Amino acid sequence: MNSESAPVAVARQMRTALNRAGDALVNARLDGMLDAERMLAAAVAMWPQAMPAGLDRGELRREMQGIRPALERCRRLGLALSAFANASCSATGLGRGYDRTGVAQARAIPQVRAAWEARV
Numbered sequence: 264m265n266s267e268s269a270p271v272a273v274a275r276q277m278r279t280a281l282n283r284a285g286d287a288l289v290n291a292r293l294d295g296m297l298d299a300e301r302m303l304a305a306a307v308a309m310w311p312q313a314m315p316a317g318l319d320r321g322e323l324r325r326e327m328q329g330i331r332p333a334l335e336r337c338r339r340l341g342l343a344l345s346a347f348a349n350a351s352c353s354a355t356g357l358g359r360g361y362d363r364t365g366v367a368q369a370r371a372i373p374q375v376r377a378a379w380e381a382r383v
Contacts, residue, residue, distance in 0.1 A: 269309070269311060269315070270310070270311055270314055270315070270318060270323050271318075271319070271322050271323050271326055273306050273309045273310050273311070274323060274326035274327055274329075274330065275326050276302065276305070276306040276309075277303060277306045277307070277330055278326060278329045278330045278333050279302070280299045280300075280302035280303035280306060281299070281303065281330065281333035281334055281336075281337055282333050282336075283295060283298065283299040283302065284296055284299035284300070284303070284337050285333060285336045285337045285340055287299055288337065288340040288341065288344060289340065
C-alpha cells in the first residue's frame with residue numbers, strides 16, 4: 264500500500280468493518296462481531312496523523328461518506344438489540360446488567376419459587 268492511497272485504504276477498511284459488525288448484529292453472530300471489532304481497531308490504529316501530499320481527496324471523501332450509513336446502521340441495530348435485551352430481562356424479572364456507560368445497574372434478582380408436581 265503506497266502512502267498516497269493509505270488513508271483511502273484505511274477508510275475502506277473502516278467501512279468494511281462497520282458493515283461486518285452490522286451483519287453480525289443482524290445475524291446474532293458474536294464471533295462476527297468480535298472479528299469486526301478487531302478489524303475496526305486495526306483500521307483506527309493505522310489512520311495517519313497527517314494526510315500525505317498528493318492525496319486524492321475526492322476518493323477519500325467518497326470512502327468517508329460510505330462510513331456514515333454503515334455507522335448509522337450499527338447504531339440503530341445496537342439500539343434495537345439493547346431494547347430487545349432490556350424487554351426480555353424485564354419480562355423475566357431480571358434487571359439490566361449495565362447501562363450504556365458501563366455502570367452496573369443495581370437490581371435484585373427475584374427469587375423464583377416453583378412447585379413441581381409429578382404424577383406417575
